[in-house]
Amino acid sequence: MTQAFSFELKARDGAARRGEILTQRGAIRTPAFMPVGTAATVKAMYPGQVRDLGADIVLGNTYHLMLRPGAERIDRLGGLHSFMNWPHPILTDSGGFQVMSLSTLRSLNEHGVTFKSHVDGAKYEMTPERSIEIQCLLGADIQMQLDECIALPADAARIEAAMELSLRWAERCKQAFGERPQQALFGIVQGGDHAGLRERSADTLSAMNLKGYAIGGLAVGEPQDVMLAMLEATCPRLPAEKPRYLMGVGTPDDLLKAVARGVDMFDCVMPTRAGRHGQAFTRFGRINLRNARHADDPRPLDPTSSCPAASQYSRAYLHHLVRSNEALGGMLLTWNNLAYYQDLMQGARSAIEDGVFGLYCESTSEAWARGDLPAL
């Protein structure tokens, strides 16, 4: 018998939660950071490496996969897991984020969104029903409702309209999704930076009895304290026994502060994108390897790290690779960054189990604040 989708809370420490999502493709330990595999690849990483870092689940992007290679093609080839050689859980977004990020390439009405492909200019229509159809063709274990995500700042009427449209689309997605015990459809709370709208969105979605809830439309231009205030308004209104996913967030500091407010799942391109741009996340904070101070530094990024990219290559070598635009530079820094994010989440899970999550956040932040090792 195949494992039905389920979520179990194992420990709490204040509002922070340690849980486990069970799926037919394995367990997801929460709090979880999900590496982003936009085009069916976590950029510059072999799938086995991603797994070895402790990632239980990765993301695929519905919009990008719809354009290329196409959802029907991936279905014919046996689904996204087989296609990208990742037999573990996969979450797909719905295309809602592209409603914001590609706002110049799309038109939107009650029925759905029409995109003009950035690959070949062809037109694609994305409705709530088509989004779910695509996510089912991909075979995603966790699927997201189509929503209208808008950038901040925005005026209240605009935010409210997008939130209300997202709720109507959630209903249509639920209908289209139907009964799929092995998979989950998550609703997405919208409402911008208005606590009242966030609460109304959370309450309405909660009543729909979905298998999990995401918090969308954050980290889209607002300061961190606004984002945290929105989490404080939203998380308590969501059912405690369902997983909560803060979409597209964020820095290591964002992650810890969101976990402290009851969030269970995260995804963000930050560790992979920063790696390709010469930035390393470490327990000393963020380090820019392009900086000349590293040119003659024989020390590794962090000799205590479990990741070979952090412990077995000198900063001088990483500096050289980054300055020379060598592929290995991006490969090593992406590896280091994903390792750092996974280790940070593993630390959070242990700290919650041990009831010391507050101390964990404090000592981690203090280490970031002390900054990098003195230059040689």
Next chain:
Amino acid sequence: MTQAFSFELKARDGAARRGEILTQRGAIRTPAFMPVGTAATVKAMYPGQVRDLGADIVLGNTYHLMLRPGAERIDRLGGLHSFMNWPHPILTDSGGFQVMSLSTLRSLNEHGVTFKSHVDGAKYEMTPERSIEIQCLLGADIQMQLDECIALPADAARIEAAMELSLRWAERCKQAFGERPQQALFGIVQGGDHAGLRERSADTLSAMNLKGYAIGGLAVGEPQDVMLAMLEATCPRLPAEKPRYLMGVGTPDDLLKAVARGVDMFDCVMPTRAGRHGQAFTRFGRINLRNARHADDPRPLDPTSSCPAASQYSRAYLHHLVRSNEALGGMLLTWNNLAYYQDLMQGARSAIEDGVFGLYCESTSEAWARGDLPAL
């Protein structure tokens, strides 16, 4: 006591040779293909992966490393082996190839070559003495004399002058190299497509009693049969008890035909560069993954390959990665190609030991000629 540089012939099959070069950093099984690590990195490969494919030695490029990050810097950082995290043997070229490839950016006279850096426009003088000095700073196990390499076709007087200059530079390199029992300086036979010049060059270099001999100035524009004729003129004039290295060559077919004529060592950017451009070397010949025929093909490149890149990813997925310019496409195809080259050389070594090298070449060529699997 540190291992002095030595070469031992273990088996012969016709003119083909199976040997072993011993160095202070380990043995090099010949015939050997040496992956190219121009800028202190075999492009898009982790060093451990290169080693795991069976590579005993890699190349570094003197000219590129001189410009960036600089030979003196690498020396301060503990040498090239430590810098690039490759504790095994390294061969460095001398800059002579760039005398040809960067002919618009340099001026040459008896004393040496002056390059204008393609990185920052600064001027660098490369003399035979400076080339050896740089290679010693890098700590290369096998070092090459500075030579004048010229493109073909070229007129006889021009070829002869470059060959004679290269011989004078070989003497100066030998003086500069001095006594270094743990390292080797190789001379480079020049002479273009003139058997008589090749013979004179080989005879003069042989009399210099260097630790190995390279054959340069081939695969620079001439047809394969001309290259093979030059090997037939040259190899028999070189001392049998010294390793022979055909520089910058070539296709898998070039390699087998050169081994059959007595060559022991090879380097070429072909497997790595082709990989970054969507090409896979396989026992079915060369496959272009950009081709639309692969878009829906769930079969791996070669299910019998020992390399995960060849056996665990579908052609459809590789096609998608290549078309989407995803880093993983170049990573997987480079990995596949280097694995193919290393396996080809391992097959050659076994076949020579077993006295069946002719059959090995025949069956390998037949498989290439049959071409790729029929499209689905």
